[in-house]
Amino acid sequence: GALVYQYPRRTICKSGTSMRMECQAVGFQATSVAWYRQSPQKTFELIALSTVNSAIKYEQNFTQEKFPISHPNLSFSSMTVLNAYLEDRGLYLCGVRDWGNYAEQFFGPGTRLTVL
Amino acid sequence: GDSVTQTEGLVTVTEGLPVKLNCTYQTTYLTIAFFWYVQYLNEAPQVLLKSSTDNKRTEHQGFHATLHKSSSSFHLQKSSAQLSDSALYYCALSDGDYAQGLTFGLGTRVSVFP
Structure with a gap:
């Protein structure tokens, strides 16, 4: 079955520092990887969508300068939160679409970011 | 922009009774x-559950939902709630080509009590 791993599961960083999180698809090749953030008391907000053979598309309120994403191959993506502040805390999920079943997004368990 | 509105907060239900979570969209x-x-x-x-067909009921694990484009809704229902149904439920909208990210509702926590 389709599995999506995220690393780390939890991380704490000091205000103003940066942290990198990873998303790995296992057992299938991803046609796209979407990164979401769930802030306290909020739903999942789409940060950016990375699709094979296309430029990474960032949503309003999210920028490449703040959330640079690397998508070097069909099964792996990483995103960095640069200069993290309190408002960046939350659960970061990656959603991956499979070449063979692109109707569904399979989610990883998320990386929970705490900013001190 | 696109938005999804669903039953917010906590829904509590007694085991064996029906449960319904509302979801509408723009x-x-x-x-x-x-x-x-x-x-x-x-x-x-x-x-x-998932659906892209108007007015067609879709079912899975005892849950069912029907996409009604006329009322912009995709409500989730189950006729008999089980203890194992206690969880967070999110309604999510996708473009029909599955080329974009998802737009989520705020989520509803369902707690089923004996």
Whole structure:
């Protein structure tokens, strides 16, 4: 079955520092990887969508300068939160679409970011 | 922009009784698909139901939902709630080509009591 791993599961960083999180698809090749953030008391907000053979598309309120994403191959993506502040805390999920079943997004368990 | 509105907060239900979670949407997509995701504690959200066909009932694990484009709704229902149904439920909108990211509702926590 389709599995999506995220690393780390939890991380704490000091205000103003940066942290990198990873998303790995296992057992299938991803046609796209979407990164979401769930802030306290909020739903999942789409940060950016990375699709094979296309430029990474960032949503309003999210920028490449703040959330640079690397998508070097069909099964792996990483995103960095640069200069993290309190408002960046939350659960970061990656959603991956499979070449063979692109109707569904399979989610990883998320990386929970705490900013001190 | 696109938005999804669902029953907010906590829904409590007695085991064996029916449960219904509302979900409505606004979208600029010409074609759409809809999902209900369920998230258990400390686990990833997983698809419970999905549909892209207007007025067609879709069922899975005792849950059912029908996409009604005329009323912009995709309500989730179950006739007899089970203890194991206690979880977070999210309604999510996709473009019909599955080329974009998802737009999620705020989520509803369902607690089933004996």
